[in-house]
Amino acid sequence: MQDERDLRRRLEKIDGRGYKAYRDIEGRYSVGPFTLYVDHVQSDPFAPPSRMRVRLPQQTAGMPEDLYRGPHRRRALEDFLTRRFAEAAGRYAGRQRGTGKSGMVAIDAPGQEVLERTSMVICGDWVEARFVVGLPAGGRKVMGRKAFRILADEIPQVVEHSLMYESLDPREAARHVEAVEDQAHLRSRLPELGLVAFVADGSVLPRRSGVSDLPMDSEEAVPFQSPPELRTTVEVPNAGSVSGMGLPEGVTLIVGGGYHGKSTLLRAIERGVYDHVPGDGRECVVTLGDACKVRAEDGRSVREADIHHFIGDLPGGQDTSRFSTDNASGSTSQAANIVEALESGSRLLLLDEDTSATNFMIRDARMQTLVAEEHEPITPLIDRVRELHDALGVSTVLVLGGSGDYIDVADQVLMMREYRLLEVTERAREVAAEFESRRRFESRTSLSPAARRAPQPGSFRLRGRRDKVRPKGLSLILYRRTPIDLSLVEQLVSPSQTRAIARIMVYMSKRYLDGTATLSEAVDRVMDDIAGSGLDAVSPFGGHPGELALPRKQEICAAANRFRQLSARQRR
Numbered sequence: 001m002q003d004e005r006d007l008r009r010r011l012e013k014i015d016g017r018g019y020k021a022y023r024d025i026e027g028r029y030s031v032g033p034f035t036l037y038v039d040h041v042q043s044d045p046f047a048p049p050s051r052m053r054v055r056l057p058q059q060t061a062g063m064p065e066d067l068y069r070g071p072h073r074r075r076a077l078e079d080f081l082t083r084r085f086a087e088a089a090g091r092y093a094g095r096q097r098g099t100g101k102s103g104m105v106a107i108d109a110p111g112q113e114v115l116e117r118t119s120m121v122i123c124g125d126w127v128e129a130r131f132v133v134g135l136p137a138g139g140r141k142v143m144g145r146k147a148f149r150i151l152a153d154e155i156p157q158v159v160e161h162s163l164m165y166e167s168l169d170p171r172e173a174a175r176h177v178e179a180v181e182d183q184a185h186l187r188s189r190l191p192e193l194g195l196v197a198f199v200a201d202g203s204v205l206p207r208r209s210g211v212s213d214l215p216m217d218s219e220e221a222v223p224f225q226s227p228p229e230l231r232t233t234v235e236v237p238n239a240g241s242v243s244g245m246g247l248p249e250g251v252t253l254i255v256g257g258g259y260h261g262k263s264t265l266l267r268a269i270e271r272g273v274y275d276h277v278p279g280d281g282r283e284c285v286v287t288l289g290d291a292c293k294v295r296a297e298d299g300r301s302v303r304e305a306d307i308h309h310f311i312g313d314l315p316g317g318q319d320t321s322r323f324s325t326d327n328a329s330g331s332t333s334q335a336a337n338i339v340e341a342l343e344s345g346s347r348l349l350l351l352d353e354d355t356s357a358t359n360f361m362i363r364d365a366r367m368q369t370l371v372a373e374e375h376e377p378i379t380p381l382i383d384r385v386r387e388l389h390d391a392l393g394v395s396t397v398l399v400l401g402g403s404g405d406y407i408d409v410a411d412q413v414l415m416m417r418e419y420r421l422l423e424v425t426e427r428a429r430e431v432a433a434e435f436e437s438r439r440r441f442e443s444r445t446s447l448s449p450a451a452r453r454a455p456q457p458g459s460f461r462l463r464g465r466r467d468k469v470r471p472k473g474l475s476l477i478l479y480r481r482t483p484i485d486l487s488l489v490e491q492l493v494s495p496s497q498t499r500a501i502a503r504i505m506v507y508m509s510k511r512y513l514d515g516t517a518t519l520s521e522a523v524d525r526v527m528d529d530i531a532g533s534g535l536d537a538v539s540p541f542g543g544h545p546g547e548l549a550l551p552r553k554q555e556i557c558a559a560a561n562r563f564r565q566l567s568a569r570q571r572r
């Protein structure tokens with residue numbers, strides 16, 4: 001292997017030459033206690049920065065094995081080190097400047113969730129960080145000496161302050177790992193406890209602002225307090241016993257006046273499918289991992305979805321058991337979102353009236369009288385939500401302020417009043433008995449499991465080198481040239497997940513979409529591969545993916561389902 005002196009020699013040799021000469025330093029070098037891999041050099045100072053890795057032997061890193069034993073602890077410690085690396089890069093690197101991205105040293109920094117990521121790999125033998133470096137340029141010329149300072153001086157300092165256990169705060173590391181393990185444990189126990197979600201007492205649910213995922217300041221936020229009727233205590237491996245609200249399976253309404261905190265509670269439950277960092281406020285809010293937020297999404301495309309249990313004969317005679325459109329309405333998009341959530345194996349649906357189509361949610365007695373049933377294609381959710389649970393075992397949590405008719409079909413009713421949650425089921429039943437709704441039950445078919453669709457392999461195939469897949473930020477993927485809009489897929493939380501979804505779609509279409517496998521089966525196979533060999537499995541770059549985070553099956557399916565060129569066949 002080359003060493004530091006070889007690196008210096010090469011950099012001095014190309015100093016002042018055209019930027020492309022940096023290609024000469026690709027390779028690996030032993031630098032101090034670690035190995036530096038220069039995997040891919042950027043083509044010019046403004047291009048995406050160069051991809052590098054450092055691999056530090058455990059003898060030097062000294063991570064206690066206990067902190068990365070088992071998948072949850074390992075994911076947590078990898079996440080912790082990624083955060084420390086990002087911090088250290090801000091402090092000890094980035095001093096060298098020049099044109100474009102010159103001098104930047106960056107790692108794919110996580111948000112409030114602790115996701116499985118490719119930015120850091122810990123095993124018994126070493127710790128490996130994957131990051132990017134803007135190789136410095138004066139104009140478009142190589143600055144070899146500056147580059148050497150970044151690689152042989154700044155990066156070693158970053159490594160020393162983030163990948164060596166002795167430079168970390170051991171209590172903070174333990175707290176991070178233990179909090180994640182507790183959340184994963186709590187989530188895995190929900191089914192045996194008959195719960196769909198758990199919200200610990202003292203949790204801080206509101207966020208700092210509409211554009212910040214950080215917790216609201218503690219002076220302003222009213223901490224969560226469980227209603228005594230739903231209070232449960234659960235044992236977790238590290239924190240001992242945690243008390244809070246256990247949300248039972250079935251149909252749950254969250255009612256209350258406007259601005260009293262209903263949507264905030266629901267959003268915390270939506271995000272409870274992920275683990276959160278200590279201090280987030282939601283680190284003991286956990287939800288079934290396959291829970292799906294279901295909303296109206298006018299304008300989305302729908303392909304071959306069987307929505308006939310919700311939408312019957314449409315004007316023009318379209319067959320809604322095989323429904324396709326380039327421009328769904330509020331109600332048809334919400335019906336498709338439910339059906340697709342069921343197809344992807346979701347056992348919990350989360351709905352907020354703020355983002356639902358009114359006519360999909362309810363038709364009251366007066367409307368039933370005015371518009372005869374045979375002229376209304378929609379079977380509203382109120383006439384399906386019981387069946388969803390009783391026949392298919394799928395629970396629903398609904399945030400409602402406007403429609404009291406739902407009391408008739410609910411198992412429990414909770415009320416938000418000034419950010420405090422009350423159990424009001426009995427009171428709600430009294431009200432329902434006193435004021436009858438007079439609406440008629442409208443469903444004409446009985447609910448059956450969703451049809452299963454097999455995407456045709458051609459729909460995702462890349463033809464030649466000109467067909468590219470470009471993820472753009474959190475909510476857009478350009479697949480070939482067709483945009484896939486994910487902006488209303490609300491449980492997608494990180495652009496790194498979006499990048500992974502883009503890779504997974506390509507990977508899945510090559511390996512598993514044979515025209516017979518359903519979307520759900522194909523995604524399951526991809527997830528198995530990832531469970532076996534890590535997210536690296538779906539990366540197109542052998543050595544350095546570095547910027548991917550694990551999405552859920554639900555969001556992968558959501559992306560495939562929103563692809564306007566998807567062609568699919570139903571398999572009964």
Ligand code: ADP
Nearest residue numbers: 206220221222257258259260261262263264419
């Ligand atoms: P609703 O859906 O009932 O209309 P929201 O959940 O949108 O209400 O909340 C309204 C406002 O109250 C938001 O600005 C939110 O940040 C704030 N809020 C919600 N819960 C709390 C809380 N527990 N403590 C303090 N502020 C809160």
Ligand code: MG
Nearest residue numbers: 262263264354
């Ligand atoms: Mg609301």
